[in-house]
Amino acid sequence: MTSQDARIAAAARDGAGLPARGGAGLPAWGGTQLRVAFGKTVALDGVTLSVPAGQVSAVVGGDGAGKSTLLRCLVGVLAPDSGTVTRPVKERTGYLPASSGIYPDLTVAENLDFRAKGYGMSARDARARAAEYLDRAGLTPAAGRLAGQLSGGMRQKLAVISAMLHQPELLVLDEPTTGVDPVSRSGLWWLIARAATEGCAIVLATTYLDEAERCASVLVLDAGTALAAGTPEQIVAAMPGSLRAVAARPPGDAAARSWRRAGRWRVWDPHSGGGDITPDLQDAVIVAAISRQQPAGSAA
Amino acid sequence: MWAMIVKEFRQVRRDRRTLAMMIVLPVLLLVVLGYAASFDVKTITVIASGPQASAAAGLLKSPFDITMTAAHQDRTWAQDQLRDGKAEMALVTGGARPLVLIDGSQLFPARAALAALAEMQQRHPAHPGGIGAVVPRVIVLYNPGLTTSDIMIPGLCGVVLVFVGTIITSLGVVRERQSGTLEQLAVMPLRPRDVFLGKIVPYFLVAAVDLAIVLVVGIAIFGVPFRGNPAVFGLGALLFLFVTLGIGVLISSVSQNQGQAIQLAVMTLLPQVLLSGLIFPLTSIAPGVRWISYLLPLTYFNQISRGVMLRAEPITALWQPFVFLALLGAVVVTGATLRFRGYLAPEASERGSRKPAVQPQGAGA
Numbered sequence: 001m002t003s004q005d006a007r008i009a010a011a012a013r014d015g016a017g018l019p020a021r022g023g024a025g026l027p028a029w030g031g032t033q034l035r036v037a038f039g040k041t042v043a044l045d046g047v048t049l050s051v052p053a054g055q056v057s058a059v060v061g062g063d064g065a066g067k068s069t070l071l072r073c074l075v076g077v078l079a080p081d082s083g084t085v086t087r088p089v090k091e092r093t094g095y096l097p098a099s100s101g102i103y104p105d106l107t108v109a110e111n112l113d114f115r116a117k118g119y120g121m122s123a124r125d126a127r128a129r130a131a132e133y134l135d136r137a138g139l140t141p142a143a144g145r146l147a148g149q150l151s152g153g154m155r156q157k158l159a160v161i162s163a164m165l166h167q168p169e170l171l172v173l174d175e176p177t178t179g180v181d182p183v184s185r186s187g188l189w190w191l192i193a194r195a196a197t198e199g200c201a202i203v204l205a206t207t208y209l210d211e212a213e214r215c216a217s218v219l220v221l222d223a224g225t226a227l228a229a230g231t232p233e234q235i236v237a238a239m240p241g242s243l244r245a246v247a248a249r250p251p252g253d254a255a256a257r258s259w260r261r262a263g264r265w266r267v268w269d270p271h272s273g274g275g276d277i278t279p280d281l282q283d284a285v286i287v288a289a290i291s292r293q294q295p296a297g298s299a300a
Numbered sequence: 301m302w303a304m305i306v307k308e309f310r311q312v313r314r315d316r317r318t319l320a321m322m323i324v325l326p327v328l329l330l331v332v333l334g335y336a337a338s339f340d341v342k343t344i345t346v347i348a349s350g351p352q353a354s355a356a357a358g359l360l361k362s363p364f365d366i367t368m369t370a371a372h373q374d375r376t377w378a379q380d381q382l383r384d385g386k387a388e389m390a391l392v393t394g395g396a397r398p399l400v401l402i403d404g405s406q407l408f409p410a411r412a413a414l415a416a417l418a419e420m421q422q423r424h425p426a427h428p429g430g431i432g433a434v435v436p437r438v439i440v441l442y443n444p445g446l447t448t449s450d451i452m453i454p455g456l457c458g459v460v461l462v463f464v465g466t467i468i469t470s471l472g473v474v475r476e477r478q479s480g481t482l483e484q485l486a487v488m489p490l491r492p493r494d495v496f497l498g499k500i501v502p503y504f505l506v507a508a509v510d511l512a513i514v515l516v517v518g519i520a521i522f523g524v525p526f527r528g529n530p531a532v533f534g535l536g537a538l539l540f541l542f543v544t545l546g547i548g549v550l551i552s553s554v555s556q557n558q559g560q561a562i563q564l565a566v567m568t569l570l571p572q573v574l575l576s577g578l579i580f581p582l583t584s585i586a587p588g589v590r591w592i593s594y595l596l597p598l599t600y601f602n603q604i605s606r607g608v609m610l611r612a613e614p615i616t617a618l619w620q621p622f623v624f625l626a627l628l629g630a631v632v633v634t635g636a637t638l639r640f641r642g643y644l645a646p647e648a649s650e651r652g653s654r655k656p657a658v659q660p661q662g663a664g665a
Contacts, residue, residue, distance in 0.1 A: 090489040099480020
């Protein structure tokens with residue numbers, strides 16, 4: 001990571017030097033008490049998410065947790081059954097769907113051109129912006145290649161710069177880094193963080209907790225409800241009980257409160273203090289999921 | 301092999317619509333087309349003109365059906381009536397011998413008329429021709445040789461375009477849905493109408509060129525005449541293409557996958573070919589099925605192309621097919637636009653109409 005990258009990453013977390021929407025008394029984009037049901041399946045149950053400008057907010061959760069549903073409500077492709085959504089007009093919203101939204105039978109440049117024209121950019125702006133973003137993403141040499149022939153990482157980069165090409169106020173990215181190699185992932189993060197430093201309010205869904213840890217705020221979803229929300233530090237600090245590391249999976253009750261990590265077993269004790277491990281976001285999220293399955297009273 | 305069969309059955313069962321199409325539609329099509337498949341001409345519409353019009357008309361028995369007699373009109377009027385499709389045969393009196401004009405662009409009625417006239421002559425040798433005491437002079441207009449290609453080529457141009465146009469455009473929206481780009485379109489500031497027209501215009505241009513080529517080839521190879529005004533034909537062709545491609549987009553917007561879209565498109569092709577009057581005369585199609593003919597754009601394109609190419613019909617006589625094509629166009633555009641609105645602005649339709657949930661805000665809000 002270069003020093004510039006570090007600065008950008010820091011800015012993305014803190015919204016440094018930028019008038020954050022929430023902070024300046026302006027309402028952040030987002031949704032309040034969103035509820036979505038598909039038939040009898042409740043995909044989202046009273047979830048609230050705030051996306052301040054100049055920051056990257058993360059929505060984390062396992063498959064089927066409701067991440068995509070929440071983001072789709074946010075951009076307006078799905079109308080919630082109840083709750084309110086506050087978002088900019090379509091022209092100022094950018095969206096990367098989980099399916100990437102890229103036309104495989106168009107070249108990289110043609111994909112960007114379509115997006116620019118679709119958002120009403122002038123031909124000159126479109127050319128300049130496309131050149132700039134292609135350069136940022138390192139895709140300039142691939143401009144003439146068919147998007148369908150790009151590697152997974154390159155295609156995701158194209159999808160991300162396509163979503164941010166018109167410099168939206170709110171950028172919604174559904175799993176931008178899933179299935180992407182580590183090098184491409186860091187490239188993608190650099191693109192995302194840079195857009196945040198330029199004042200964009202960004203929310204992304206991810207299954208990677210190390211990515212969520214880099215974000216200014218995190219919303220943890222499980223089965224359509226919010227398990228935890230706040231900065232990564234707040235979520236970790238709010239974790240009840242303590243953690244210890246052991247060599248083998250403990251027997252009895254504790255087995256349900258243990259998981260394997262870094263070659264050892266971590267055991268969560270909901271009541272005692274101390275413990276020999278300082279928990280991180282990943283631990284806190286797992287603990288939140290466990291305590292939801294077996295409330296503290298029964299786990300004792 | 302068993303595993304393969306089971307898997308395949310499970311997949312077929314999952315796509316209920318395809319299964320329904322496989323079972324229900326063949327039966328439906330057979331019944332409908334069975335009623336349509338008829339070359340029998342039961343009535344031949346006749347107009348009569350000249351001083352003895354009424355008297356001569358009185359002598360014509362079934363299958364002739366006198367629709368109008370005009371004692372003060374002459375041959376020119378009668379011919380204009382045929383040109384404008386008001387009747388299939390005209391009886392002109394006033395000359396030394398009565399004159400029978402037959403519209404050769406209506407192949408089966410024309411053949412039936414000739415056969416009926418010949419039969420009358422045989423049955424009443426004392427009064428040959430059955431019209432007064434003299435044998436009438438018979439002239440077949442527009443297609444004197446009663447050539448099949450002359451009446452088929454104008455309509456076939458339309459059929460070719462229905463095939464190409466409907467199938468290609470029917471894939472357009474489904475492809476976006478399957479590749480996941482439809483959701484991207486939904487968040488872009490595009491109006492449903494923009495998407496509809498954007499989907500059609502490129503194919504429209506290609507199809508227009510295609511039509512011109514097919515037409516020129518048809519005329520060159522088969523020697524089909526083009527007697528009317530190319531501008532009238534062109535206008536009709538553009539309307540027809542618009543409706544045809546629009547139907548493709550509409551099919552696409554109601555299909556879940558490309559397979560369904562193709563199936564639906566093909567299902568609209570067969571009726572178009574068989575019910576549009578291209579092969580079976582509209583008047584021979586059972587009335588219970590004939591109404592379907594009037595919902596098909598090819599029916600009107602047939603009327604326009606045959607009218608203009610063979611009979612040099614002016615646009616004033618063709619206003620009906622033009623109006624109906626325009627109406628079909630309006631219906632198709634409205635249908636497709638409404639479907640698109642469902643995808644592109646869900647909060648404005650379906651769920652959101654019950655519960656207003658989204659409050660888009662301006663930049664400065």
